[in-house]
Amino acid sequence: MSNLHVIDHPLVQHKMAMLRDKNLGTKDFRDLVNEITVFLGYEVTRDLPQEEVEIETPMGKAKQKMITGKKLAIAPILRAGLGMVDGMLRLIPAARVGHIGMYRDHETLEPQEYFFKMPTDISERQVIVVDPMLATGGSAMMAIDSLVKRGVDPEHIKFVCLVSCPEGVKALEEAYPQIDIYTAALDEGLNEDSYIVPGLGDAGDRLFGTL
Ligand SMILES: O=P(O)(O)OC[C@H]1O[C@H](OP(=O)(O)OP(=O)(O)O)[C@H](O)[C@@H]1O
Numbered sequence: 161m162s163n164l165h166v167i168d169h170p171l172v173q174h175k176m177a178m179l180r181d182k183n184l185g186t187k188d189f190r191d192l193v194n195e196i197t198v199f200l201g202y203e204v205t206r207d208l209p210q211e212e213v214e215i216e217t218p219m220g221k222a223k224q225k226m227i228t229g230k231k232l233a234i235a236p237i238l239r240a241g242l243g244m245v246d247g248m249l250r251l252i253p254a255a256r257v258g259h260i261g262m263y264r265d266h267e268t269l270e271p272q273e274y275f276f277k278m279p280t281d282i283s284e285r286q287v288i289v290v291d292p293m294l295a296t297g298g299s300a301m302m303a304i305d306s307l308v309k310r311g312v313d314p315e316h317i318k319f320v321c322l323v324s325c326p327e328g329v330k331a332l333e334e335a336y337p338q339i340d341i342y343t344a345a346l347d348e349g350l351n352e353d354s355y356i357v358p359g360l361g362d363a364g365d366r367l368f369g370t371l
């Protein structure tokens with residue numbers, strides 16, 4: 161699992177403990193998803209390319225690094241990925257946002273794409289795909305397939321989730337070994353309905369109060 165980054169920062173883990181509580185209300189769930197995403201976003205942007213620039217300060221010249229290279233896009237997988245957009249935008253406010261509408265069929269568990277809208281220059285951008293849950297990995301892989309079909313190089317894609325499990329990580333790593341996965345938790349596995357255990361339930365329903 162070489163591409164997996166489990167973010168074990170105490171603040172992230174503390175907030176995850178709060179998030180997992182089945183009695184947490186919709187507003188608090190949404191707020192915590194945003195807060196945790198800021199920490200995950202901090203890690204996922206850690207290796208952005210930089211260049212040294214010279215700045216005039218009131219006291220003289222300073223050499224300082226600034227981000228350079230490819231522009232960024234955030235790609236939430238709907239619905240639940242929407243809950244992570246504000247947290248990412250807090251860190252990279254100028255990033256474009258492209259939406260991938262997808263739901264997992266309850267019978268077959270196969271993802272179904274129902275919407276796809278990206279910035280027109282998506283093939284020239286580094287893309288951060290966000291979705292709170294990496295379960296079987298089917299949705300993440302199909303979302304990435306759609307980006308690759310539009311010309312995005314898998315080398316320029318990162319995947320960020322709150323909860324993952326060995327099955328989803330393995331599937332995504334096998335399909336796209338070059339893609340880094342960032343997660344706040346690697347859980348035990350999937351139950352018979354392919355929900356993550358212990359997980360946090362259906363992330364979309366918990367975010368939007370559609371339980
Ligand atoms: O790894 P997988 O097995 O594909 O499962 C994970 C997917 O399932 C959930 O979405 P869901 O289908 O519930 O849609 P929703 O966000 O609209 O609730 C979740 O947000 C992921 O997109």
Ligand SMILES: O=c1cc[nH]c(=O)[nH]1
Nearest residue numbers: 295355356361362363
């Ligand atoms: O545990 C899971 C699995 C898929 N989708 C979710 O929202 N939760």
Ligand SMILES: [Mg+2]
Nearest residue numbers: 362363364365
């Ligand atoms: Mg759902």
